[in-house]
Structure formats: C-alpha cells, structure tokens
Amino acid sequence: RKEVEQDPGPFNVPEGATVAFNCTYSNSASQSFFWYRQDCRKEPKLLMSVYSSGNEDGRFTAQLNRASQYISLLIRDSKLSDSATYLCVVNIPRRLTGGGNKLTFGTGTQLKVEL
C-alpha cells in the first residue's frame, strides 16, 4: 500500500460546482497533514493545513478522519482559477524517520473547472 494515495483524476467540473477530494494515508502515527496546490509547471504552494477538528478557509474546507486514515478537501463554488493539481501531504513523525521533518507527497488530484 502506498504511504499516501490520491485519485489522480482529472475531475472536470462546471464553474460554481462543489467538488471533494479524498486522500488516504497508511501510517497511523502520522501527525501533520496538508493540502498543497500545484499549477502546471510551477512549484507546490501550501493551500491549508488540516487540523483534527477540521478547518475552513473561505471556499475551502479540510477534514481529517484518523480512524479511517484519510483527509479530505472540499471546494465550494469552484472558480476557473481553482484549476490545478491538489497534493495531499502527510508528515512522518521524526522518531520513525531517524530525524528530520519528512513529508510524504501524494501524486496529486487534477481539477479542471470549466465554463
């Protein structure tokens, strides 16, 4: 099983739609979770951290389900500018990596928002 798994998509949605992505992780000791956004041929940029209680930032909502080991990202009222690849990122605790803040990246879910 991969450490972090995402559906690669693409998800093609009309402007204004609500879209949700899930991501599963294999290491139950993981403690930090993030969603990054990556535009074509650009570097990843932090979209939001994912907290145990769930968190919202404008049209974006992130949730964590530790029991089932997945995180989710919900985008409401999607815009053309939301078109990008969304990377699920999970932190591996330091004691398991022998030191260092190791992040494991999913392969990303591609979103295309259309008129």
Place this chain on the structure above:
Amino acid sequence: DGGITQSPKYLFRKEGQNVTLSCEQNLNHDAMYWYRQDPGQGLRLIYYSQIVNDFQKGDIAEGYSVSREKKESFPLTVTSAQKNPTAFYLCASSMAERGTGTQYFGPGTRLLVL
C-alpha cells in the same frame, strides 16, 4: 521580500557531466530539502538538512550530492552517476522541529539531458 530562489530555471546537461543546482533562502529557516518530481509521480526526497554542516540522505540519494556550509544555501549536485537525471527539481525549507511541518518551495529547476 522573503523567499526561496532557485537557479537556473532550465539546465541542460551533457552525458557524463556534473551539474550543480542552486537554492538560496532568506526566511531564516533551519531545515532545507531537495525533491525531484517526474511526470505522474509525487515528489521524492533526495536529501535534507536540518542544520548547517549536517545533511541526510532521502529516499533517492544515489547519484546526487549536497553541501550545507551556510544556513541560507543548500546546493545540489547531479553527478554523472545519476542515470536518469531529467526531472523537475524543487528545493524547500522549513522551520526545524517546530512541529508544524510546513515546507515552502522555490520555483524549481528543470534539468534536461542532451
């Protein structure tokens, strides 16, 4: 402006040649990282450094080398031993051991083999 810079944006390597990718940050971050991204794959960790004069191998260190002589700089050398170097190389940095885990990325260098 604080941030991470990488140069060059594009780099061409001939067979058997070593090339060095630059990464500089002025965020006062202790930790720095090098990743490689191939089409359809996630980022893979090459090397990381938590503090000056110290660095550790990541998951795919073979054929690469690094140095960390200054806090601001973490250059990556792609040696001739790396048989498939064509990829998008990303440098990142973070506050070490703060528990947040957030890494910030530079704009990347695309390496192409001629």
